[in-house]
Amino acid sequence: MNNVFVYCEMEGNHVADVSLELLTKGRKLATELGCQLEAICAGCGLADVEKQVLPFGVDRVHVFDAPGLFPYTSLPHTSILVNLFKQEKPQICLMGATVIGRDLGPRVSSALTSGLTADCTQLEIGDHEDKKNGVTYKNLLYQIRPAFGGNIVATIVNPEHRPQMATVREGVMKKEILDENYQGEVIRHDVAKFVPETDYVVKVIDRHVEKAKHNLKGAPIVVAGGYGMGSKEGFDMLFELAKELHAEVGGSRAAVDAGFCDHDRQIGQTGVTVHPKLYIACGISGQIQHIAGMQDAGIIISVNSDPNAPINSIADYVINGTVEEVIPKMIKYYKKNSK
Numbered sequence: 001m002n003n004v005f006v007y008c009e010m011e012g013n014h015v016a017d018v019s020l021e022l023l024t025k026g027r028k029l030a031t032e033l034g035c036q037l038e039a040i041c042a043g044c045g046l047a048d049v050e051k052q053v054l055p056f057g058v059d060r061v062h063v064f065d066a067p068g069l070f071p072y073t074s075l076p077h078t079s080i081l082v083n084l085f086k087q088e089k090p091q092i093c094l095m096g097a098t099v100i101g102r103d104l105g106p107r108v109s110s111a112l113t114s115g116l117t118a119d120c121t122q123l124e125i126g127d128h129e130d131k132k133n134g135v136t137y138k139n140l141l142y143q144i145r146p147a148f149g150g151n152i153v154a155t156i157v158n159p160e161h162r163p164q165m166a167t168v169r170e171g172v173m174k175k176e177i178l179d180e181n182y183q184g185e186v187i188r189h190d191v192a193k194f195v196p197e198t199d200y201v202v203k204v205i206d207r208h209v210e211k212a213k214h215n216l217k218g219a220p221i222v223v224a225g226g227y228g229m230g231s232k233e234g235f236d237m238l239f240e241l242a243k244e245l246h247a248e249v250g251g252s253r254a255a256v257d258a259g260f261c262d263h264d265r266q267i268g269q270t271g272v273t274v275h276p277k278l279y280i281a282c283g284i285s286g287q288i289q290h291i292a293g294m295q296d297a298g299i300i301i302s303v304n305s306d307p308n309a310p311i312n313s314i315a316d317y318v319i320n321g322t323v324e325e326v327i328p329k330m331i332k333y334y335k336k337n338s339k
């Protein structure tokens, strides 16, 4: 009762990274609240799935293992969460802001008439004072995310309704094992008690999953280009530099919108969040929506013709010049020095 729950997304019998990141965050929240962390794994062939989640500090794992639960379909998974939450009455439920989380979260929150904040960038515990009614609510989940086109950072609370639900994109939270030998209880539920037969009305006959073309999220070095790269050909220079540095190429939304690079390479609030050791921003002005996706980079180098570009204020090194003149030199000297 009153615990923190994380819905773990399954790819086959593997727990998705975004869920492990949320377990890490959930552990911190549960510890602060003095309650337990519980994980829900629903899929097919989940023997030993607990081994993947317990090291993240999970106190109880709810396993739902049945043939119709993988690949994900909306109705059975919704029934599992709704019926489990009616029993367990969690105070918080977290899930990935993925295709699945975006489908499942609203269904569950609507069935339980609870609140849901999508795409949170931070989650914290704090109090809320309702001055109008003279009530102070203790230990609420602060669901923090950019709002109004990213121009403000809003803190959203659900004072009355439970669970307080939030989705978070992959890569926003850090994944950290708490203790390899963490001991927790494993509960293998009788799925039929939670999911009516009629929920299996949709059957997935065939499924094609396209492999990611790059590893932008996990890359230790990212070379990112903005509108200042000027063209698709300008981006070819970045791919050449990235090849030399064993890096991945990312882009700003303006560069993606202009067709300079593919959409799946967009970094920022509505793109991918990256945490590289080195981020080289080329012809990127550094608007808040872009910064949201790369501000945790270890070292930031900005290449920009405008000495007052906002990105320069968060950069560790600024190279003031045009990309046309600076990038070829970087390629040339890196090639020379790495021989």
Ligand SMILES: Cc1cc2nc3c(=O)[nH]c(=O)nc-3n(C[C@H](O)[C@H](O)[C@H](O)COP(=O)(O)OP(=O)(O)OC[C@H]3O[C@@H](n4cnc5c(N)ncnc54)[C@H](O)[C@@H]3O)c2cc1C
Binding pocket: 149, 150, 225, 226, 227, 228, 229, 251, 252, 253, 254, 255, 266, 267, 268, 269, 270, 271, 272, 282, 283, 284, 285, 286, 287, 288, 289, 290, 293, 303, 304, 305, 306, 309, 321, 322, 323, 324
């Ligand atoms: C709801 C919302 C979500 C958004 N989400 C994202 C997001 O996820 N990611 C994102 O990136 N943006 C996002 N944006 C857009 C964001 O506000 C900016 O418009 C965008 O980041 C600007 O991209 P840019 O820096 O490449 O372009 P610009 O702002 O046009 O900057 C170009 C930069 O290049 C420099 N430059 C020009 N020519 C050269 C040259 N020859 N050599 C060197 N430097 C040069 C200029 O000095 C300038 O600093 C979002 C906006 C909204 C409203």
